[in-house]
Amino acid sequence: MKLGEIQVLKIEKKVEFGVYLSDGTERVLLPKKQVPENAKIGDEIKVFVYKDSKDRLICTTNTPKLTFGQMGVLSVSQVNKVGAFLDWGLEKDLFLPFKEMTKQPSEGDEILVRVYIDKSQRLCASMKGLYEMLSTKPPYQVGDEVEARIYEFGHDFGTFVAIEDKYSAMIPKHEDTSKYRVGDVLMVRITGIKEDGKCDVTIRDKAYIQMEDDAEALLDLIDSYAGVLPFSEKASPEVIKRETGLSKAAFKRAIGRLYKERKISLVDGKIRKL
Incomplete structure (x- = not known):
């Protein structure tokens, strides 16, 4: 059973509250409201496997916005004393722990995150480790104006941004970004493309x-x-x-x-x- 991934499983048993699906070794519940009409034992169903509020394996026929190992933009639906919760298209929001934040977001912010499995085998979001996941094959040229989302303030280095939420870039440290927040989308101009494919950008006009x-x-x-x-x-x-x-x-x-x-x-x- 692959936690956090979309997979095809077979109906093994019907119960009053849904059906149990199996991969041949383990089985997982698909709630009744998710079961296709006229489904029968032996049928194969494409589902996403995650955990419910009691940390029990469960699956859904709904497709989340991100799966395990993927990176993308999610909206913050709630922030409380334990962390933040992100809307990823399922009934249960995705948890973002405080220790995985580069800056604390606010409700309604749209932030770039990745999905990982923590030590307790729960699916969680992280704002860290994005630098290595961004593409270094930008389809741009010096002088192009593009949109870029701030994902981390790099202090001595500059401000790290993701062009079109995909490509690695940085605003130099001498440009003042103090009025911006993580998640803000800026119009930037590409001033250079390094040999490794990472871009230098500026928020200043020509x-x-x-x-x-x-x-x-x-x-x-x-x-x-x-x-x-x-x-x-x-x-x-x-x-x-x-x-x-x-x-x-x-x-x-x-x-x-x-x-x-x-x-x-x-x-x-x-x-x-x-």
């Missing part, structure tokens, strides 16, 4: 488009400093990132734009609004 927004945001920042920014483009990348949220290159482009438009002056290592 430089000449993004520069206008950055320049406006920088003027607002200068206003918050009473019209004088106490550092210039010569500051360290870490200072610029911390104070403006921009990479040093983006900061220099925005400063150049404002200087050409005579909206700022650059004097004594400070940027002053005109």
Whole structure:
């Protein structure tokens, strides 16, 4: 009997509350409401085998959204003190333990997970281990704009995303993703494809488009400093990132734009609004 998989089993016995199906060695109950009309002993039925709320093997003719070993997007139906429960198309939701979360989701979130069997032989979901399961054969080119779902914040590395929920990609760490949550779907642009097939992507527009927004945001920042920014483009990348949220290159482009438009002056290592 293959837990968490779709398989063909044979009707071995009929009872008042359903039928027992067998693989020749073990048997499992198919509840009465799931039994096909006119089914008889010896008939073969395609079913999915899982466990009920009392951890007993049971099967269904319904097809879950994910089976054992598969990865995909499921909706969070409930979060409580023991973990989260995900809608996977069956009467009993799929359990996501706290220890298998990269970030705690909220009810209604749509998150990328995989299905595994825990030490107690129960089917569960995990938000971990997705990096190795994502495809590294992207059908894209540099410059393509695609949708990508955040599945983990990688701290020192960047933000891990799955393009179209299938392909491995990462937003670099210097881009600010703090306003987003695991499960959010972003429009990103592919900036590079590594030899191993993993993609580098950006949430920023092309430089000449993004520069206008950055320049406006920088003027607002200068206003918050009473019209004088106490550092210039010569500051360290870490200072610029911390104070403006921009990479040093983006900061220099925005400063150049404002200087050409005579909206700022650059004097004594400070940027002053005109």
